[in-house]
Structure formats: C-alpha cells, structure tokens
Amino acid sequence: MSNEVHATSPSADELRRRVARGMARARADLERLVGIPSVAFAGFPIEPLEQAAAAVMDMLRAVGLDDVRLLDVPGSPPAVVGERPAPPGAPTVLLYGHYDVQPAGVEADWTSPPFTPVERDGRLYGRGAADDKSGIVMHAAALAALGADARVGVRVLIEGAEETGLGGLEELVGAQPELVAADAVVIADAGNHALGQPTLTTSLRGSLKIMVEVRTLAGPVHSGTYGGPAPDALVALIAMLATLHDAAGNVAVAGLDAAAYEGARYDEPAFRRDAGVLAGVALAGSGVIAEQLACRPAITVIGIDAPPVDGAANAVVARARAAVSVRLAPGQDPDQARSAVVAHLQAAAPWRAVLVFGDAGGGEGFQANTDGPAFAAATRALETAYGRPVSHHGQGGSIPLVAAFHKAAPDAEMILWGAEEPLARIHAPDESVDLAELERGILAEALFLAALPAAGQAGTDSPA
Ligand SMILES: [Zn+2]
Structure with missing residues (x-):
C-alpha cells in the first residue's frame, strides 16, 4: 500500500510516524480552539471570534504558510487565509474549514462545560471539537507532517460564519472566484458514516430556514370572555405546522424533490443508537434510512415563540411564531423550495389568519464528481490510513459554500471528509471528537497531499 506514494515523497510509514509524533501538538491546538466560544450567531460577542481567528492564524503560521491574514x-466575521504557491507544474489544493461553532444550547444538557475541552474514553468533548475545529486541526497537522516535502500549492481558507447561514463568503467567492482557484478542494467538515469506517461524502443536502409568524388579534384577550370565536394564533400555527408531514412522518409539501441514492446503507439499530431514539419510539417516514437522510427533503420545526407554560396567562394568544428548517435533496433549487413551503403554509392557515414570513438564509446541496484523479488519490489515501476499503455516502447536512466553490471553480474536484462521524454528536450537547479518528484523518490528508502531484500527472494534466 505504501508504494502508492510518489517516489520522492515520504513513505506512508514515515508519514504515519510523523503524524503520530505531531498528535500532542494537534491536540493542544484543538483544545485551544475548543476553549474559545466562537459563536457567530447574532447576539453573541465578537471577541471570541477574534480570538479564534487569531488562534487559527497562529496555527497556519506555525506550519510555514506564507501571507497568513484575515480576509x-x-x-460576517473575517475568514483566515494563508497560502504557499505551487512549485512549477504542480497542482494547487484549497483546504477549507470553519472556526465558528453552533451555540452550546442548554449548558445543563452537557456532561462537562461546553467550552472546556475534556477527554473521556479517547474522545475530546466540547462544542466545536468535531464541527469544525477538528477540520482546522486536520489541515494544519497534515501540512505539519508533510513539512518541506509538500510539493503542491496550498491555499487555506478557514471561515468564521459557516453555521450562521449568512452567506457572506459565498457571495465573496461568487464575486472573486480567484479566491478559490485550485485543482482540488478539501473540505474537512464531514466524516465517516461510522467510526473507523473510511468514507467520502459524495452528496450534501441543501438547506433553508423560514420564519413564519401568525397574527389573529390586536392583543391577547380573556380566554373565557372571548375564547371560542376569538381565533387563537398559536392553535393556527400548530395546525399549519402539522400539515407539513403526512401521518407516517414523510414530508407532505408539493414541490420538494427527492433524488436517487447509491451510497452506503445506515442500518436501523445504528441509526437509533446514533440519534438517541428512545426505546419503543418509531422512526418517522418510510423508506431506506440512508436515502431519507441523503436524498429526500426533511422539515424540522426548530423553534416556536409562544407564551411559556410557567406563568402563562389564561388568554387567547394573539401572535405566535415558528422557525422552520428545511433540508433539500441535492439538486433542488432553494428559491423554488422556499416558494413551495411558503405556499403550503399559506394554504394551510385557518381563519384567514395574517401571516408574516421571514427568510433566514439557506443554500444549495451538492453532488460530487467521483471520476477525477484527486478523488482517486483521496480514496487511496483513506484506504492506506485506515487499512480498509472506502465507502461513499450522502450526507444529510448542508454546506452551502460547497455549491459556491463548485460554481467558482467548476473543474476543481471536491473531497469531503473529516472526523465528524455519528458519535461526534455535532450541533448537539456533548459534541466530541474521537482522537484516534482525528489522527487517521490527519494521516489520510497528509497521504493525499503527498500523492496529489503524481495523481494529477496520471490524469488529464499529463504533458504526454
Ligand atoms: Zn461544520
């Protein structure tokens, strides 16, 4: 296996040793990042974002990149970029990750404080430990392992607002495609379909967030004096939201597409365990789980504004609001999908209630080209790092920037991988990263970067 690497590159065994030696440093970098509550959502302080960006700049400078700076x-908060020009005739690879994280949510739901990195049983716990601070560390540690042996051009782009869906970087990349000019793009914001099972992500769902407010009365009124004929805004909202799925839990909105799926299966016991589905509770919807996740739409009501139960006045509610998250099949146009969901909710509104819609962003899904030399090199690198064959899967999550990269650099092959396997519980309490999985990921990326120049020559770039 190790002879796959180009003759003048370090051997796979040598890279494996270097990555192992670099793990103490990689872990220290990760712990530093996880200790910074870099949430980019509105209402969160800016200082932690600045600290996280500064930490990323330190990491990129430490691995010898030139011109490390804020973009x-x-x-949005600034991105961190750094580069090393390609040697003559060598390909250039763009390494992407993000330093912002999801909010921690309810701290009491965490076993240890969300922004204090703690190891338990080989996993490092903390918000962002996997998503996506592990991705930043993968890039830096892979470059560190290669050191002066790197014979590719490298550009690193670490953004600071991926989780917000604000789309600032997508717009910037659209206006300045040269920012992402590369032969291959490595997005270390994905993961294996099971811990230890090497996997390349070949599709992503799109996403959409819609705010809907229902208004029925000038203000809340006595539920005895007026209750009955007075239209209840919260009941109206609940009735509308209840029509988004059929009785089995399948999305029931006309105009939302489904795509075909050919990737790895996700068996029900594993899914139930990973998702923490309570014993005896049925799964929603019908069909193959992996296909439901990768290629079919999903709708989640992620928040409702209504009077809280404690201290609720005995009154008819005058206005209520919900945030609705929609996941889209790869290939579905987000604007079309938004119109479909809005039209569905309008049609479902009882009593001609007044509806006010707000838009909270979204983005297109993605389908990878799996025929190119970089994809083949990534497959061999994963096989060597893990010592087992590679699977493909579609990911239920969304990375809107991937579609923007694809538009800006249509010939660049997209490699999506990382340490975000299901047990990482990204976006949930007790997020963590498996440190051995992270080490295998770093090795895979180092092997990939070492092999890429030869892979390119074997492909269409060959001078013949
Ligand atoms: Zn992420």
Missing part, C-alpha cells in the same frame, strides 16, 4: 467577509 474581510461582508456582513
């Missing part, structure tokens, strides 16, 4: 992103 202004309109309406």
Whole structure:
C-alpha cells in the first residue's frame, strides 16, 4: 500500500510516524480552539471570534504558510487565509474549514462545560471539537507532517460564519472566484458514516430556514370572555405546522424533490443508537434510512415563540411564531423550495389568519464528481490510513459554500471528509471528537497531499 506514494515523497510509514509524533501538538491546538466560544450567531460577542481567528492564524503560521491574514467577509466575521504557491507544474489544493461553532444550547444538557475541552474514553468533548475545529486541526497537522516535502500549492481558507447561514463568503467567492482557484478542494467538515469506517461524502443536502409568524388579534384577550370565536394564533400555527408531514412522518409539501441514492446503507439499530431514539419510539417516514437522510427533503420545526407554560396567562394568544428548517435533496433549487413551503403554509392557515414570513438564509446541496484523479488519490489515501476499503455516502447536512466553490471553480474536484462521524454528536450537547479518528484523518490528508502531484500527472494534466 505504501508504494502508492510518489517516489520522492515520504513513505506512508514515515508519514504515519510523523503524524503520530505531531498528535500532542494537534491536540493542544484543538483544545485551544475548543476553549474559545466562537459563536457567530447574532447576539453573541465578537471577541471570541477574534480570538479564534487569531488562534487559527497562529496555527497556519506555525506550519510555514506564507501571507497568513484575515480576509474581510461582508456582513460576517473575517475568514483566515494563508497560502504557499505551487512549485512549477504542480497542482494547487484549497483546504477549507470553519472556526465558528453552533451555540452550546442548554449548558445543563452537557456532561462537562461546553467550552472546556475534556477527554473521556479517547474522545475530546466540547462544542466545536468535531464541527469544525477538528477540520482546522486536520489541515494544519497534515501540512505539519508533510513539512518541506509538500510539493503542491496550498491555499487555506478557514471561515468564521459557516453555521450562521449568512452567506457572506459565498457571495465573496461568487464575486472573486480567484479566491478559490485550485485543482482540488478539501473540505474537512464531514466524516465517516461510522467510526473507523473510511468514507467520502459524495452528496450534501441543501438547506433553508423560514420564519413564519401568525397574527389573529390586536392583543391577547380573556380566554373565557372571548375564547371560542376569538381565533387563537398559536392553535393556527400548530395546525399549519402539522400539515407539513403526512401521518407516517414523510414530508407532505408539493414541490420538494427527492433524488436517487447509491451510497452506503445506515442500518436501523445504528441509526437509533446514533440519534438517541428512545426505546419503543418509531422512526418517522418510510423508506431506506440512508436515502431519507441523503436524498429526500426533511422539515424540522426548530423553534416556536409562544407564551411559556410557567406563568402563562389564561388568554387567547394573539401572535405566535415558528422557525422552520428545511433540508433539500441535492439538486433542488432553494428559491423554488422556499416558494413551495411558503405556499403550503399559506394554504394551510385557518381563519384567514395574517401571516408574516421571514427568510433566514439557506443554500444549495451538492453532488460530487467521483471520476477525477484527486478523488482517486483521496480514496487511496483513506484506504492506506485506515487499512480498509472506502465507502461513499450522502450526507444529510448542508454546506452551502460547497455549491459556491463548485460554481467558482467548476473543474476543481471536491473531497469531503473529516472526523465528524455519528458519535461526534455535532450541533448537539456533548459534541466530541474521537482522537484516534482525528489522527487517521490527519494521516489520510497528509497521504493525499503527498500523492496529489503524481495523481494529477496520471490524469488529464499529463504533458504526454
Ligand atoms: Zn461544520
């Protein structure tokens, strides 16, 4: 297996040793990042974002990248970029990750504080430990392992607002495609379909967030004096939301597409365990789980504004609001999908209630090209790092920037991998990363970067 690497590159065994030696440093970098509550959502302080960006710059400078700097992103925290020009005739690879994280949610739901990195049973716990601070560490540690042996051009782009869906970087990349000019793009914001099972992500769902507010009365009124004929805004909202799925739990909105799926299966016991489905509770919807996740739409009501139960006045509710998250099949146009969901909710509104819609962003899904030399090199690198064959899967999550990269650099092959396997519980309490999985990921990326120049020559770039 190790002879796959180009003759003048370090051997696979040598890289494996270097990555192992670098793990203490990689872990220290990860712990530093996890200790910073870099949430980019509105209402969160800006200082932690600045600290996280500074930490990322330190990491990139430490691995010898030139011109490490902040890149202004309109309406968002800055991205961190750094580069090393390609040797003559060598390909250039873009390494992407993000330093912002999801909010921690309810701290009491965490076993240990969300922004204090703690190891338990080989996993490092903390918000962002996997999503996506592990991805930043993968890039830096892979470059560190290669050191002066790297014979590819490298550009690193670490953004600071991926989780917000604000789309500032997508716009910037659209306006300045040269920012992402590369032969291959490595997005270390994905993961294996099971811990230890090497997997390349070949599709992503799109996403959409819609706010809907229902208004029925000038203000809340006595539920005895007026209750009955007075239209209840919260009941109206609940009735509308209840029509988004059929009785089995399948999405019931006309105009939302499904795509075909050919990737790895996700068996029901594993899914139930990973998702924490309570014993005896049925799964929603019908069909193959992996296909439901990868290629079919999903709708989740992620928040409702209504009077809280404690201290609720005995009154008819005058206005209520919900945030609705929609996941889209790869290939579905987000604007079309938004119109479909809005039209569905309008048609479902009882009593001609007044509806006010708000838009909270979204983005297109993605389908990878799996025929190119970089994809083949990534497959061999994963096989060597893990010592087992590679699977493909579609990921239920969304990375809107991937579609923007694809538009800006249509010939660049997209490699999506990382340490975000199901047990990482990204976006949930007790997020963590498996440190051995992270080490295998770093090795795979180092092997990939070492092999890429030869892979390119074997492909269409060959001078003949
Ligand atoms: Zn992420």
